[in-house]
Amino acid sequence: MKIIEGHHEIDVPDGVPVWDVDPYDVNILQDPSDYYAELRSKGPFVFIPKYSILACGRHKETKEVFSDWERFVSSRGVGLQDFELEEPWRPRSIILEVDPPDHAITRRVLARALSPKATADLKEDFQIEADKLIDELLEKGSFEAVVELAEEFPTTVFPKAVGLKENNSRALVDYGAMVFNALGPDNELRRNAMAMGPTTVPWIVEQCSRKNLKDKGFGATIFAAADAGEINEEQAEKLVRSLLSAGVDTTVTGIGSALWCLASFPEQFKRLKEDPSLMRPAFEEVLRFTSPVHSFCRTANGDTEVSGVKIAEGSKILCVLGAANADETQWSDPNKFDIGRRPTGHLAMGTGIHGCVGQNLARAEVAAVLTSILNKVDKIEFTGEAVWRPNNAIHALDKLPLIFKTA
Numbered sequence: 001m002k003i004i005e006g007h008h009e010i011d012v013p014d015g016v017p018v019w020d021v022d023p024y025d026v027n028i029l030q031d032p033s034d035y036y037a038e039l040r041s042k043g044p045f046v047f048i049p050k051y052s053i054l055a056c057g058r059h060k061e062t063k064e065v066f067s068d069w070e071r072f073v074s075s076r077g078v079g080l081q082d083f084e085l086e087e088p089w090r091p092r093s094i095i096l097e098v099d100p101p102d103h104a105i106t107r108r109v110l111a112r113a114l115s116p117k118a119t120a121d122l123k124e125d126f127q128i129e130a131d132k133l134i135d136e137l138l139e140k141g142s143f144e145a146v147v148e149l150a151e152e153f154p155t156t157v158f159p160k161a162v163g164l165k166e167n168n169s170r171a172l173v174d175y176g177a178m179v180f181n182a183l184g185p186d187n188e189l190r191r192n193a194m195a196m197g198p199t200t201v202p203w204i205v206e207q208c209s210r211k212n213l214k215d216k217g218f219g220a221t222i223f224a225a226a227d228a229g230e231i232n233e234e235q236a237e238k239l240v241r242s243l244l245s246a247g248v249d250t251t252v253t254g255i256g257s258a259l260w261c262l263a264s265f266p267e268q269f270k271r272l273k274e275d276p277s278l279m280r281p282a283f284e285e286v287l288r289f290t291s292p293v294h295s296f297c298r299t300a301n302g303d304t305e306v307s308g309v310k311i312a313e314g315s316k317i318l319c320v321l322g323a324a325n326a327d328e329t330q331w332s333d334p335n336k337f338d339i340g341r342r343p344t345g346h347l348a349m350g351t352g353i354h355g356c357v358g359q360n361l362a363r364a365e366v367a368a369v370l371t372s373i374l375n376k377v378d379k380i381e382f383t384g385e386a387v388w389r390p391n392n393a394i395h396a397l398d399k400l401p402l403i404f405k406t407a
């Protein structure tokens, strides 16, 4: 059987429409809403010949495939590559790219490191940093919000929270771009991201060792699990690497997207200022509306069936979370940004056993930034055009020129 993008070529399952689309086309990655709508309209699954994959974008099937770890495994990679056929570009993640029972062990350790209590303890520090940054930006006038706020805040607070002795914001941001672009095909985005390897990977790997971590922070909790014999030293290093891989680009994107939503829909910003208790549902709505992780894959570990569609062993399935989060059968008026809705069940943080283990931290970071903005800023306005940055797995802003105004 032929191999395409690191996985087996598959036959078109009976009844599944063939759609000649490239989900990794930069135009789609920058502005995916029409692609999302068309994907949902075609049926529970489509077959995409360019990559010989199935894709789903309706909420029901996306949730089923994404959360059923027994039939749709993560251990064969959550990108296009099937790890049973090809070696991944780096040693696989021992939390994201493994299945139970191995997953339960590493998940328990990371869940402890990133527990609600551990992240609540950081609240005060986060608020101090956020207030400082927002004051600086108010003073500055117009600013580039991706670099000066969305990247600046997490790359200041996150390394401290992990306990890194050394910080290198550029390497953290670039490594995130590599990890997520690597999940796509061998396209220009992936190749450009991989070209950053020599300047970022050695630094990242170096920071994961015990000697480069302070004795307080998420890293210390992970190494305490190694001392207790729950995991070994090498596993502890890999779990720190998981934090550095998944903990920066995602929150950078979450903060950038929140700012973009509030600048794009000033009436919603006004509503939030009038009722700050809406802050949590507002961020959930940002996640639903913008889907920072637009798609991840699963691999069928045996012949199976979903919604009447027969899926063959080894099939790669692109789970388009962004499309599922705009499914009109799940939410009324899904293309409306409405901070008053309770978007329970959105898939932006995943679902099931692999659901985001860093979500408490992400929410705490965003809450600090939004609290500061609500207290200090009366209006958020664009000073130029917002531009989205194509990435094979992340839907993030590239440029966001803004100004904060006070009354």
Ligand code: HEM
Residues within 6 Å of the ligand: 074, 078, 095, 096, 097, 107, 110, 114, 242, 243, 246, 247, 248, 250, 251, 253, 254, 292, 293, 296, 347, 348, 349, 350, 351, 353, 354, 355, 356, 357, 358, 359, 361, 362
């Ligand atoms: C807005 C911010 C974030 C978003 C949208 C997000 C999104 C996601 C999604 C969709 C998954 C599921 C992947 C899958 O099922 O294959 C996931 C898992 C994960 N996330 Fe996040 N994430 C965010 C922040 C963070 C942060 C701050 C950290 C770490 C500090 C983190 C660490 C992880 C890890 C380690 C996993 C794998 C969990 C497992 O496999 O059990 N994430 N995230």
